[in-house]
Amino acid sequence: MLLILTLGQICVSADDSILDTVTECLRFVTEFFEVISQSAHHIYHSALLLVPQSSIIWNLYSQHICSPVARVVTGIPASWDSCTAAATAATSFCCAVWSPCGQFIATGLGYGIEVRNSTTLEKVSVLTYPQSTIPHSLAFSPGGHLLACSYVSYMV
Numbered sequence: 001m002l003l004i005l006t007l008g009q010i011c012v013s014a015d016d017s018i019l020d021t022v023t024e025c026l027r028f029v030t031e032f033f034e035v036i037s038q039s040a041h042h043i044y045h046s047a048l049l050l051v052p053q054s055s056i057i058w059n060l061y062s063q064h065i066c067s068p069v070a071r072v073v074t075g076i077p078a079s080w081d082s083c084t085a086a087a088t089a090a091t092s093f094c095c096a097v098w099s100p101c102g103q104f105i106a107t108g109l110g111y112g113i114e115v116r117n118s119t120t121l122e123k124v125s126v127l128t129y130p131q132s133t134i135p136h137s138l139a140f141s142p143g144g145h146l147l148a149c150s151y152v153s154y155m156v
Contacts, residue, residue: 024056052077079120095137099144106147108135113149 029036032047048065051058053076095108104124106115113127113135129135133151140147 021056021060027055028057050076052079054079095135097138097140099140100142101144104140104144106138106140108138108149110134113138113147115147 028047028051032043032050035042035047044064048057048061051062053062097106098104098118099106103118104115105118105121106113112129114123115125115127116123127147127149129149129151130153133153136150136152138147138149
């Protein structure tokens with residue numbers, strides 16, 4: 001039986017450093033799952049070599065890299081790839097959409113819509129919608145310059 005958890009399914013009440021470490025570990029396993037599943041030794045022979053040097057994983061485990069086996073001359077990423085990046089929010093989200101250019105992610109949250117840079121996950125903008133509503137769906141225009149939101153009203 002294979003159980004795969006997404007970041008949205010991991011809910012823990014812990015300090016930020018523990019949550020950040022768990023998030024990084026999930027990124028690491030997600031990014032290098034295929035190679036590690038073939039040979040656990042590749043954690044030390046290749047996967048750790050390609051971890052961003054700014055990551056928690058690198059700081060914790062870089063001393064375990066088997067340096068005589070392999071060496072990266074150029075190309076170590078500065079941060080996690082956007083497909084394996086993660087962010088946390090105080091509320092659950094109900095919908096999300098990528099911009100057509102792949103540069104932005106818009107997420108409908110309980111208090112509004114966050115638009116984030118898809119690589120760094122930094123907030124670009126926070127948009128609000130009418131009170132007593134929740135977002136139902138989001139869509140970027142084909143050019144990616146406009147964002148549309150449909151929402152559902154509820155009575156308080």
